[in-house]
Amino acid sequence: MKTKNIYILLLFVVAVLTSCEKKLTENTGDPYFLFKDATEQTSPTGYTVGYAGNLTGLKHIIRSNQSWKIVEKTANNWVKFFPNEGDDDGIVKVIVQQNNTFVDRQMQFTFIVDGKEQPVLFTVNQDKATPYLTVSDIVAGKNINTLAQDVKVNVKANVTYTYSSDATWLTLKSSVLGASGTDLTFAATENTQTAPRTANVSFVCTAFPNLNVTLVVKQEGKSEGTIVLFEDFNWLTYGSAVFYTTTGETRYDSWTTAEQTRGWTTTVNPFYTKVALYARPGFVKLGLTSYGGDLISPKLTALVGTKNLLVKFKAVPYMTAAGTKDDNILVVSIIGPGTIGTSTFTIDNWPNFTTDPTCTAIWADIATERSFTITGATSETQIKFLGRDYALSGVGAGKNRIFLDDIKVLIPN
DSSP states (O other), X not given: OHHHHHHHHHHHHHHHHHXXXXXXXHTOSOOOEEEEETTSSOOOOEEEEOTTOEEEEEEEEEEESSOEEEEESSOOSSEEEXXXXXXXXXXXXXXXXXXXXXXXXXXXXXXXXXXXXXXXXXXXXEXXXXXXXXXXXXXXXXXXXXXXXXXXXXXXESXXXXXXXXXXXXXXXXXXXXXXXXXXXXXXXXXXXXXXXXXXXXXXXXXXXXXXXXXXXXXXXXXXXXEEEEEOOTTOBOXXXXXXXXXXXXXXXXXXXXXXXXSOBOOEETTTTEEOXXXXXXEEEEOBTTBOOEEEOOOOTTOOSOXXXXXXXXXXXXXXXXXXXXXXXXXXXXXXXOEESOOEEEOOOOOOTTTOTTSOHHHHSXXXXXXXXXXXXOTTOEEEEXXXXXXXXXXXXXXXXXXXXXXXXXXXX
16 A cells, blocks of 8 residues: 555656646747737738728737737727737737717727736727718609609618608608618608699708708699509519619519519510510519510509590610610500500610619600500500510511500590
8 A cells, every 4th residue: 555655646746747847848938929910021000990890800910929918908899809818829800890980989909918018009090980861862853643652762871860841742651771771651642733743851960961951752733634554663673773784683473473463464475485574673674585575554444434545654775785786666555445546666765874874864864755645445455565576586686675664544634
């Protein structure tokens, strides 16, 4: 038993001596601490970042044989080092949150190496945010027809603001905050008068009065006549508004049931054996390469008896980004009772992608709107728009794509 105890004691002494020898070995050499950028070429003492910050983090490299910490001079919740401590070499990142205030800000960090504060500080400077208040359609205003309807306005802002309408016929219905700003919906009542009317929606930012703007909403009167049907396709939200960008556009047979039950239909192209009507954001496209597509209106159920009608619509021909033009013939016909006045249109208001890269101004151009008459229409009448013909292979350019929007059917005064 005594021999065994002596053996255990000897093992303990050897372990202690080995540990001490290892510690002495670790502490040999001069202590060092180096703070470098990601290339290890410079030793930065600061970082200046824009208001958007850097959530990915700006990388730095530490070379050290001592324990170290990076400590903020004052408490904050917008910038940090991660990790902020270690025992030897390591990679750290400066992570900066977005600055939503309108004041520049600064934070300083100190390096604690082996318990001792180093003389050099690391300073992070961040720019203040730029205040903004952006209201959709603020330049052109909103132009609506005589019918009762919802008027949607998108607002993007990083400031506190208020808004109000000066007209009793245009009142706030809802406000929904989303990923792309706040969507305000105003309810407009029907304008039963002959003259048009105007409402002003004021957006006021007390802290930054230079951001104040007024949105003008103009509603048509009944000077043209009584509207029987109006469609702006704002319930379609597929794909891109840029005409030549086809990504995301959606064929009619893939629309939702709710979208299809609005009453707008199309026919299967007998040569393509599929439908050739496509949805874009707020408008539709007829046809594709080699095949024409059509759009058929709902029945004009608002009509009582037999009426003569005026139909207005907006149309734009297809052109590639490089300027290659489709054929541009639009054929209009009637399904059911009625005789059409003009059946064929040449859609020659070509888009200008240089002056109108987002393809929005062209819809407001007077040349985009066309019209025709229908004699003897009833509640069973439907209107069909067709891009030239159903079979286009070997015909002209072999393509005749047409974009349609803002179809208005009215009984003229």
